[in-house]
Amino acid sequence: MKLLMAVVALATIPTPIARSQIKSGTVLFFDFSQDQITLAADSRGVNNVGGHVDTDCKISALGSKFVFGMAGYVSRDSGDENKTWNAHRIARDIWRRDSERFPNDTLLPHVAEDWVQTMELVYKDPKIIGYARSRPSSDPVLANALFVAVDDSGRLRAELVDIAFDLRLFDSSGEVQLEHDITEMHVGEQVMGGFTDTAAEFSRQTTDRAKAYMAWFQKRIAGLPIGEQRAEITSKYVELSILLDSNSDQLGFPVDVLQVDNTGVHWIWRKPNCPAN
Numbered sequence: 001m002k003l004l005m006a007v008v009a010l011a012t013i014p015t016p017i018a019r020s021q022i023k024s025g026t027v028l029f030f031d032f033s034q035d036q037i038t039l040a041a042d043s044r045g046v047n048n049v050g051g052h053v054d055t056d057c058k059i060s061a062l063g064s065k066f067v068f069g070m071a072g073y074v075s076r077d078s079g080d081e082n083k084t085w086n087a088h089r090i091a092r093d094i095w096r097r098d099s100e101r102f103p104n105d106t107l108l109p110h111v112a113e114d115w116v117q118t119m120e121l122v123y124k125d126p127k128i129i130g131y132a133r134s135r136p137s138s139d140p141v142l143a144n145a146l147f148v149a150v151d152d153s154g155r156l157r158a159e160l161v162d163i164a165f166d167l168r169l170f171d172s173s174g175e176v177q178l179e180h181d182i183t184e185m186h187v188g189e190q191v192m193g194g195f196t197d198t199a200a201e202f203s204r205q206t207t208d209r210a211k212a213y214m215a216w217f218q219k220r221i222a223g224l225p226i227g228e229q230r231a232e233i234t235s236k237y238v239e240l241s242i243l244l245d246s247n248s249d250q251l252g253f254p255v256d257v258l259q260v261d262n263t264g265v266h267w268i269w270r271k272p273n274c275p276a277n
Helices: 087-099 104-123 126-133 167-173 197-204 208-220 226-244
Strands: 021-024 027-032 037-041 045-047 059-061 066-072 075-077 141-150 156-165 178-184 190-194 256-261 264-269
Touching (some): 027 066, 027 197, 037 059, 037 066, 037 141, 059 256, 066 087, 066 104, 066 190, 087 104, 087 141, 104 126, 104 156, 104 178, 126 141, 126 167, 141 256, 190 197, 197 208, 197 226, 226 256, 226 264
Antiparallel strands (some): 021 045, 027 037, 066 141, 141 156, 156 178, 256 264
């Protein structure tokens, strides 16, 4: 399974009168440096009835030393309150609950595991799987999430989660069977989520235009402190995706950027509607 490489925008699909809306659409970039983690994301959320908004908060600071970010099927707004959910709100509720039950040094794996268990209950709805299956890409990935924390010793920790469904089983029987992976991230690793083609091209410099542009851009920011350089570069990958990606209509400005170091969470750029913590 691909990690954080799911194409998650939805086509317009006929819906019941209640017009239940499932929202997705993301480009997310994560960089784990020696002394700092940087995340950047766009702001557009698209839904299955053809609409979009550019105020989505793709990165959530949960307190001063914990962060959650995701690409995938992030929310459902339904006329039935029992079927309405938001993955970021679920993460925040779990973090609050687990913060009272577990010490800070062991909090991250508990939150990640509890979030997976809760989201698998949500994703078992056959309508969610039907929406995902209707995509031309037929990608079985439903959600990819990043959990980042600072422990009591100041150590940076991060875990990558992906949740997917068994595509063959669903096609043959209509049965929903989910699977997930939780992977600890390490220094030197970068992860891209959502519409990743352009971000991958420029971060890996796989084309002549990417090599030329990044050489120019790196010279332009060379005088900045290293932390600011990381923020600028990570933000640039998201910006270029919004401008150049073949799915750019599913992506939108502004770009939010957050960094985590041994002192905690620091917003670099944040939309006014997104909570600071």
